[in-house]
Amino acid sequence: xxxxxxxxxxxxxxxxxxxxxxxxxxxxxxxxxxxxxxxxxxxxxxxxxxxxxxxxxxxxxxxxxxxxxxxxxxxxxxxxxxxxxxxxxxxxxxxxxxxxxxxxxxxxxxxxxxxxxxxxxxxxxxxxxxxxxxxxxxxxxxxxxxxxxxxxxxxxxxxxxxxxxxxxxxxxxxxxxxxxxxxxxxxxxxxxxxxxxxxxxxxxxxxxxxxxxxxxxxxxxxxxxxxxxxxxxxxxxxxxxxxxxxxxxxxxxxxxxxxxxxxxxxxxxxxxxxxxxxxxxxxxxxxxxxxxxxxxxxxxxxxxxxxxxxxxxxxxxxxxxxxxxxxxxxxxxxxxxxxxxxxxxxxxxxxxxxxxxxxxxxxxxxxxxxxxxxxxxxxxxxxxxxxxxxxxxxxx
Amino acid sequence: xxxxxxxxxxxxxxxxxxxxxxxxxxxxxxxxxxxxxxxxxxxxxxxxxxxxxxxxxxxxxxxxxxxxxxxxxxxxxxxxxxxxxxxxxxxxxxxxxxxxxxxxxxxxxxxxxxxxxxxxxxxxxxxxxxxxxxxxxxxxxxxxxxxxxxxxxxxxxxxxxxxxxxxxxxxxxxxxxxxxxxxxxxxxxxxxxxxxxxxxxxxxxxxxxxxxxxxxxxxxxxxxxxxxxx
Numbered sequence: 136x137x138x139x140x141x142x143x144x145x146x147x148x149x150x151x152x153x154x155x156x157x158x159x160x161x162x163x164x165x166x167x168x169x170x171x172x173x174x175x176x177x178x179x180x181x182x183x184x185x186x187x188x189x190x191x192x193x194x195x196x197x198x199x200x201x202x203x204x205x206x207x208x209x210x211x212x213x214x215x216x217x218x219x220x221x222x223x224x225x226x227x228x229x230x231x232x233x234x235x236x237x238x239x240x241x242x243x244x245x246x247x248x249x250x251x252x253x254x255x256x257x258x259x260x261x262x263x264x265x266x267x268x269x270x271x272x273x274x275x276x277x278x279x280x281x282x283x284x285x286x287x288x289x290x291x292x293x294x295x296x297x298x299x300x301x302x303x304x305x306x307x308x309x310x311x312x313x314x315x316x317x318x319x320x321x322x323x324x325x326x327x328x329x330x331x332x333x334x335x336x337x338x339x340x341x342x343x344x345x346x347x348x349x350x351x352x353x354x355x356x357x358x359x360x361x362x363x364x365x366x367x368x369x370x371x372x373x374x375x376x377x378x379x380x381x382x383x384x385x386x387x388x389x390x391x392x393x394x395x396x397x398x399x400x401x402x403x404x405x406x407x408x409x410x411x412x413x414x415x416x417x418x419x420x421x422x423x424x425x426x427x428x429x430x431x432x433x434x435x436x437x438x439x440x441x442x443x444x445x446x447x448x449x450x451x452x453x454x455x456x457x458x459x460x461x462x463x464x465x466x467x468x469x470x471x472x473x474x475x476x477x478x479x480x481x482x483x484x485x486x487x488x489x490x491x492x493x494x495x496x497x498x499x500x501x502x503x504x505x506x507x508x509x510x511x512x513x514x515x516x517x518x519x520x521x522x523x524x525x526x527x528x529x530x531x
Numbered sequence: 532x533x534x535x536x537x538x539x540x541x542x543x544x545x546x547x548x549x550x551x552x553x554x555x556x557x558x559x560x561x562x563x564x565x566x567x568x569x570x571x572x573x574x575x576x577x578x579x580x581x582x583x584x585x586x587x588x589x590x591x592x593x594x595x596x597x598x599x600x601x602x603x604x605x606x607x608x609x610x611x612x613x614x615x616x617x618x619x620x621x622x623x624x625x626x627x628x629x630x631x632x633x634x635x636x637x638x639x640x641x642x643x644x645x646x647x648x649x650x651x652x653x654x655x656x657x658x659x660x661x662x663x664x665x666x667x668x669x670x671x672x673x674x675x676x677x678x679x680x681x682x683x684x685x686x687x688x689x690x691x692x693x694x695x696x697x698x699x700x701x702x703x704x705x706x707x708x709x710x711x712x713x714x715x716x717x718x719x720x721x722x723x724x725x726x727x728x729x730x731x732x733x734x735x736x737x738x739x740x741x742x743x744x745x746x747x748x749x750x751x752x753x754x755x756x757x758x759x760x761x
Contacts, residue, residue: 213654240657241666247658253651257673266669270660316660 159225160189162320162352166209166219168376181205181216181376187354187369189224192346194367194384195356202376203356204250207322210354211247212240223320224352244272246313248323252305254297260308261293267315275315286348287311287341303334307341314349321353327362335362342366360400364388364444365530385442389499401483402446403501404530409439418463425488425498429463430527442530447483449525450502454512456521464524468500472516473509482509486522500524533729539706540714541733547622547710548690551629555637555686556679558630563641563682564667585635593699596628600700620702625710628700629690636685644678645671681745688741692734 168180181202187193195203208214210221212229221229228238254263264284268275284290287307297305306326313321326342327335339362346353346366357363363370367384380387389403407423417432421441428443435441456465468486476483484502500522504514514520533541566578584592600618601607607617618624652674656666672679694712701708703717711730718727 211658213657239662240654241660241662245658247655249651249655251651253655255652255655255670255674257676266661267659270665272660312659316658 162187162189162193162210162221162223162354164210164219164221165231166206166216166221168205168209168214168216181209183373183376183378185371185378185381187371187381188352190350190352191368192353192355192366193369193371194363195354195371195373196360196363196367197358197373197379199358201373203358203373204324205376206373207247207324207354207356210320211245211322212238212243213247244317244319246316246318246321248306248310248313248321248326250325250328252297252302252309252329254305254308254312256297258297259293260289260295260297260300263297263308263312264289264293264315267312271315271317272319273317275317279317280315283311283314286314286344301334302330303337306330306338310341310345314345319351321349321351323353323355325356325358327357327359339365360388361530364404364442389501399446399448401501401503402444402449403499405443405445405498407441407443409435409437409441412437423498425468425500426466426490428466428524428527430529433529435529444528444530445500445524446526446528447501447503449527450500451523451525452484452502452504452508452512452514453521453523457523460523462523462525464527466500466522466524468520468522470514470516470518470520471499473514476503480505480507482506484509484514484520486520489519533733534726536705536709537711537714537726537730540709540711540730543622543706543708544691544710544712547625547629548687550626551633551690552637552683552687554626554630555633556683559634559637559682559686560641560672560679563638564645564671566638567642567645581638582635584632589632589693589695590699592632593628593696596631596696596700600624600627619700620704620708622707625697625701625708628696629693632693632696633686633689636689637682640678640681640685641675644675644681647678648674677749680748684741684745688738692738 163186165184167182170180183202183206195206197203205214209216209219216229218231219229220227220231227235228243229235230237254260255266258266264280268280284293287310289308289311292300292304292308297308300308306329310323310326327338330338343365355362355366363384370380370382370384370387371378372380372387385404385406389405405423405425407421407428409419410422410427411420412418412432413420413429414432419430419432419435421428421430421443423443430443451462453465456467467489469489471485471487474483474485481503482505484504486500486502488498502522508514512520562577562581566574566581597619598604599606600610602611602617610616610618618627648671652670653666656670661669692712693710694716697708697710697713698716701710701713703709703713709717711734715727715730715734718724718730
């Protein structure tokens, strides 16, 4: 296929970090998969060009059918993709140059966790782990092995047959198996999607531990805002096989013009430091750019950095401070802008702390209020308001 | 009960079936793997050829093999130029004919078992850094085990039950080409019904036991099905 004959669709501008091509701490890729019907080239399954940090968790987020899994499969080499290039932390895995060799899947130093656990049914749990260990990129000594087994809490399951385990346990084995190849890049394709809510809650802490204990980059595909808010440092937003946005997860997830419809999940993600524990009332005080918030004490120590999520629907507004309210968190804010919600009865009000300048984007909180309230309170950009925050969730 | 000639026929039959089964497992497994994985245009024609012995009358297959292996046939000329003589009416001739005749019974179960696995196990193996050869031996084949067992049992049983092709290719040379089915035919021709009864009953019990064992095995692990029965 002659690449010059492929007409690139217009309007495919991508916001990505400007990274020099020789960067050794980033993952740079360019993939496109033409969609052909007969000999007619009708569309692209995937047309992406990205550069993401070579460390931390990058969430790949988007609605079903937006090409998230296909992108991950391309990076793994499972989906053959001509005319593409991929550089991971300075090493070229795939190049569009004619004659350049494409690294086959089994030679890429990756770990891959599929949506379904996909354990080998002919091997025990230990057999599955040993399969990976024997083929690892570098020798896995007994200490490494035990560490990973402990990280995923598998000590009691080693002799079990995969089919006798619950879905959550199977997925933990699959994650441990992927880690045992000592990957330089961990790819996770909706590892929680096949699990029910209770199982998800069981396994999320393991993924967070993973994030803290691993120094390799993780690409995490999900269509759940919750998972992304908890795990991702960086975010690639996908839609229709294109990358819509790319950037730091907290900033991107806090935008009201988020390109993917979030509905009730719309809100802001804030980084905060725990500064005080109030043991009398079982509360925590955490400081973020916009002031202090009281949270339910869930065991974090003062000095710890946490990530909290404030949903727009949990924020209400008053003109004056309402001191006889049951709501603990009342912050003096200034309206930055007001945008229409998808629901015609509602608007989204973005506010910044009064102490900071409007141009500074830090500490922004979003409230979702009715148009009627907007009118009654005469809300407009620049007006001073009090934000009452009904609930705050620590996501990490 | 069984005469020496009968025992010789049984021995020859077992020798033929064992040889054929071993060769078919060695040749049929790669063929089945290729058929299961390929997206080539050749898949259709090759599948049709492999399945042909299922629908063709054994006499037709036997007739063409006789021509092919005979002094005027390409294989016959090759074997003669190598100083091996011609293959019809010899044990190697029977083996070649049986290989073709029993091929679909071995290839189909293995192919089905590999197709039923789907792409996922091989993909998982690749992400765990197993190369294609490693993946074939340590993932694809172990997962296809029920299919392999079915293939071996069917290949063996079907070769034991062969008659038409052997009659065409091998005739009935005692100890060389006279297998049990031919021996029974000869007994009946000679009106030796008692002898025919003994051998027939032995065949019946053998075939039934083999199939029973197979079905019990299939029930125990419902994986890697097969499409054709004998």
